[in-house]
Amino acid sequence: MTDRKVLVDKSRSGKVRPWRERKLENLQYGDYLQILNYKKAHRVKECGEVLRFVEDEQGHKKLAQTWFCHSRLCPLCNWRRAMKQSNQLTQILEEAVKQRKTGRFLFLTLTVENTTGKQLKSELRQMGRAIRDLMRYKKPAKNLLGYVRSTEVTVNHEADQPMYHHHMHVLLFVKSLYFKGSDNYISQSEWTGYWQRAMKLNYVPIVNVEAVKPNVDRHKNSLLASAQETAKYQVKSKDILTNNQEQDLQVIDDLEQALAGSRQISYGGLLKEIRKQLQLEDVENGDLINTDSDDQDTDQVVREIVAKWDYQRNNYFV
Ligand SMILES: [Zn+2]
Numbered sequence: 001m002t003d004r005k006v007l008v009d010k011s012r013s014g015k016v017r018p019w020r021e022r023k024l025e026n027l028q029y030g031d032y033l034q035i036l037n038y039k040k041a042h043r044v045k046e047c048g049e050v051l052r053f054v055e056d057e058q059g060h061k062k063l064a065q066t067w068f069c070h071s072r073l074c075p076l077c078n079w080r081r082a083m084k085q086s087n088q089l090t091q092i093l094e095e096a097v098k099q100r101k102t103g104r105f106l107f108l109t110l111t112v113e114n115t116t117g118k119q120l121k122s123e124l125r126q127m128g129r130a131i132r133d134l135m136r137y138k139k140p141a142k143n144l145l146g147y148v149r150s151t152e153v154t155v156n157h158e159a160d161q162p163m164y165h166h167h168m169h170v171l172l173f174v175k176s177l178y179f180k181g182s183d184n185y186i187s188q189s190e191w192t193g194y195w196q197r198a199m200k201l202n203y204v205p206i207v208n209v210e211a212v213k214p215n216v217d218r219h220k221n222s223l224l225a226s227a228q229e230t231a232k233y234q235v236k237s238k239d240i241l242t243n244n245q246e247q248d249l250q251v252i253d254d255l256e257q258a259l260a261g262s263r264q265i266s267y268g269g270l271l272k273e274i275r276k277q278l279q280l281e282d283v284e285n286g287d288l289i290n291t292d293s294d295d296q297d298t299d300q301v302v303r304e305i306v307a308k309w310d311y312q313r314n315n316y317f318v
Helices: 019-035 041-045 075-099 117-136 138-142 188-199 223-231 245-259 269-277
Strands: 050-056 061-065 104-111 144-157 162-174 207-212 265-268 301-310 315-317
Touching: 019 041, 019 075, 019 245, 019 315, 075 144, 075 223, 075 269, 104 223, 117 138, 117 144, 117 162, 117 188, 117 245, 117 265, 138 144, 138 188, 144 223, 144 245, 144 269, 162 223, 162 245, 162 269, 188 207, 265 269
Parallel strands: none
Antiparallel strands: 050 061, 050 301, 104 162, 104 207, 144 162, 144 265, 301 315
16 A cells, blocks of 8 residues: 555645644544543544545645534534634625625623533523623614624633633624714723623623724734634634543533533624525534635546545545
8 A cells, every 4th residue: 555645635825724633633532532431432533534525637625525523522523613614704794894884893702700610501501691682782782783603612721620711702793883972882891791781790701892993804803803713613622632631531521511502603683694695504513524615616626536544644545
């Protein structure tokens, strides 16, 4: 088998797609699930084992077929999900700007105090309810056109038990009137008060609000940067795979329970309508082969390539 070559899959911009890194993380995650006696462990380890690509004359590959496990914490699936979510959100925002040319964007980060693994599930549910309530409060609702919110959980590895920092990113699309006068404009301290009220907190939470520059480019505070911040991973692999087995097992077990059945991203108002108009697929349950990106476009397909994961050599070979 000396003629087999390592898989190289590059995007149009020349970036190597990290199949090998994500598959190695996926296998580590699968091993942990096995130790924890999760039935799905075997299924997870088979995620993306065989990849079938189509390729054009220039060597641009497009994934045509594979099997993804769809497990919420799977590093391979999360990579595909984040790409697809970000691509969809970008399309939705471009369309929103076309439909409401004078609309403006705000980026809101809503946090609460850290919590334990046991409390995380109910607190995430409470956050989901609270954000819907907040958007119906009189002053925020007044100039709101639409929003997209995502939930992120980061892990603080503390001595006695892991603690979870769960927070929400919300990209708000508002009428330009929002910035006119104190009847419309909502200050950071007002947003903080609304969040405290919606979450029924007995302390003042940390809330951050920033205006987003309307241009869709890659600068900080730009719309694209905010979209990517909103659509990124719910849980980063580095938080669940730290090489400290005891700690990792606890964190994975906590997160598997807490995140089951929850939604990472949801849309409201005009952004929800546009999502329907564009007939975009549900990312959380949908296909992860097509990531809704033009970067994956290929010219005329000239060949098919099958890459298989090699368990001895820890890489994909074609
Ligand atoms: Zn997977």
